[in-house]
Amino acid sequence: MDGASPAAAAIVDRVIAYLDSRTVAACKTLNRMWYALATVQSARDIDCHIVQLPLRIAQYRRKDLLRHARSLTVDVSFVEGFLSPLGYERRTLDAAALLRDSAMPVLHLKVHAPGTHSALTDDEIRYGALALGSLVRALPGLGSLDLSECPAPLLTPASGIHLAGLVQLRRIKWFSLGRNDMSSAAALTRVVGANLHTLAWLDGRGDITDRTLRLLCDAPNLQRLDASGSSISDDALVALVRRRGSSLRELALSDCTRLTRQSIVQLTPRMLPRLVALDLYNVRVTTDAYQCLFNAHAPWPYLRDLKLKAAIPHASPREDSLANDDILEAIGRNCPRLVSLRLFGCRGTTDSGLSAVLGNLGYLRELVVMRHPVDPIGEDAPESAGAAASSQPQAPSAASDIWASVPAPPANALPQHSASERHAVQSPPSTAPSSPCPDEPADGARQQRIFTSHALRNGVRSQRFNLLNLDMTYDSVWAEHLAKLSHLHTLCGRMITRHAKSLIESQFPKCKMMVWNVD
Incomplete structure (x- = not known):
């Protein structure tokens, strides 16, 4: 095929559309055809x-x-x-x-x-x-x-x-307010009503009301809805899901404090067959509501991004406040195409549930399973972790924001010492959770380390991880399994052994390890 033929120009024009501005500027130096097409792309x-x-x-x-x-x-x-x-x-x-x-x-x-x-x-x-x-x-x-x-x-x-x-x-297909606030829900309702037949993506955040959802029930092309931080009710959400659930592909309901189990249990694969992303961060529901979502026999064929965190009131914390092994096993079984999984406040999970996720999800790229949520909801949360968590934002802005998923410093995080210094500073075992012994952690610290190497008994099916954040200690067994991966960009956790750290650094020299302590 001639390099200056119309077919070549069409191919080059299609390729340039996916390049960044710096690469497009470099393409102008190849030949006249690339210069002309790169100039058009820049324009x-x-x-x-x-x-x-x-x-x-x-x-x-x-x-x-x-x-x-x-x-x-x-x-x-x-x-x-x-x-x-x-x-x-x-x-x-x-x-x-x-x-x-x-x-x-x-x-x-x-x-x-x-x-x-x-x-x-x-x-x-x-x-x-x-x-x-x-x-x-x-x-x-x-x-x-x-x-x-x-x-x-x-x-x-x-x-x-x-x-x-x-x-x-009158022709708006994609309308985004982001984190802004119109301070007038009626104004957003007017905008939605004027573009009802063309609107496909709506990021209205806190300005979305029940009236807006009732209008969206008549939006034939609606595919994405972000109502994070809004005051929508169960009845309005259920009505929207029943009318437009077959076309919805992304649904973000984080920090919707009025939603309860009545509406969450309606978010099933039967009602949302084409759903790709689901965000239920800080929603006031408990374990039984999530069991209705993932323990059903119908799988989620297209679900790729999942974020869950239960907002249990501090006055009545529950040990099974979000996820248990049954839910993790159901996710690994019914969500085969999952790419990003973020679970916060997983007090009831063990090695069995994590093993089901790691061993079954082959497309997984981001995995965050945290025992402690970003903000403390349990009475047994360490004071240091609560103080650190209170300074962090309550709702992460994007799924790619890895800083929102970094765990708070554990109560047993100690300054790094050499071997001789570590033996020199040892003291008799203490029952106080704020002063555990380095070699014999206190009961609180032992409870915090919920995952061990037994979670790898089914192996790691996915070969590429952009983010791996587990509330645990990475030892040599974990490092040997992680060394078999083809890509590892960011690794987060509470503690890592020196041998595991050197093994991961030798295999992935560009990997960012945000681990609080090195033992």
Whole structure:
């Protein structure tokens, strides 16, 4: 096939779409065809400040690249002293007008303001809201709108735009608020109602209400819903699952404090046959609700990402607050395509349950099984672990955030000493949990180490791990099994022996080991 033929150009154009910006810049030096296609690929994404947008549009018009623009990322932060307030307002309106007149086929808009803080000045709120409203009105054909990095004060009705521009949109397929808050659930409901027949992905977080869920029951293309931190009720969630469960692929319900067992037991493979990701972090249910999800005879054929943590009230902690061996065995049996599994607060799990997960899931890449959750829910949690956990965020933002899964320092974590020093500092055994002996750990420390080498009796079926975080001590037996893997990026735990550490370092020199103590 000729290197300059239309077929080769089509293949190169398809390949370039998956490359990062640095690689695309390097592709321009190969030949003329790669230069032309790489230039077009670079022109598809525009990233600039709102006052620089007219200059960028003029450059695109001069190079005849206006028809290739697809994505627009605009910084709307107000720079005090750069222009006078009147000049800044005029420049913003001119940029929006020029964007509208240029007829650029922009489908994706991301508005952000880096470096801003929660206490914005009146000018920052005013001109940021003006820029946001002008951009939205200038692009009526938007299909994707990302406001996850936009300051929350710009999204409130008091900012001056009253979200009128958002309501005028009629073709939104992907709408994201991220961790922001519109401070007006009615405004989000209006946006959803205006784009009901096209909306596919909705990240509304805390602004989603029961009224929004009832509207989404009539959304034929809904595939992803993120209602984390919202106050939705059981009845609204059950109604949505019964109407749109066959099309839902991702469902995030973390920190939904009003949800109970009544709605959680409805999240079954029969109701959600195409589900790919399920997030039930900090939901107030107990073990019997999760048994209804995974102990059923129907498997989860497409489930790839699973995150569970029960939010049991501190006043009445339960030893089986989240998962036991039966649940882990059911997960290993009924979720064959699982890639990421994160379980927190697993007080009732033993080597048998972990062995079922490791020995059955061949696609697993991230495994987190923690006895203690990120925030302490049990009365027997060590004070040091509780203090460390209270400073961590209650709900991790993303599945790839490994720092949210790092265990709190155990009560028996001691400074590293040499062999002679370790024998010199030994003291008679003490019953106090805060001062265990290094060679003879206290009962509390012995209870914390719930996993041993017996969990490897079925082997490790998956050969690649991006993250392995188990609340245990890694010994030589574990290290020998881990050394058989083809890839290990991050290893977390409470303790690791020196021989196991050297063995893993020799096999995976780039592996990040975040282990609290080396024995």
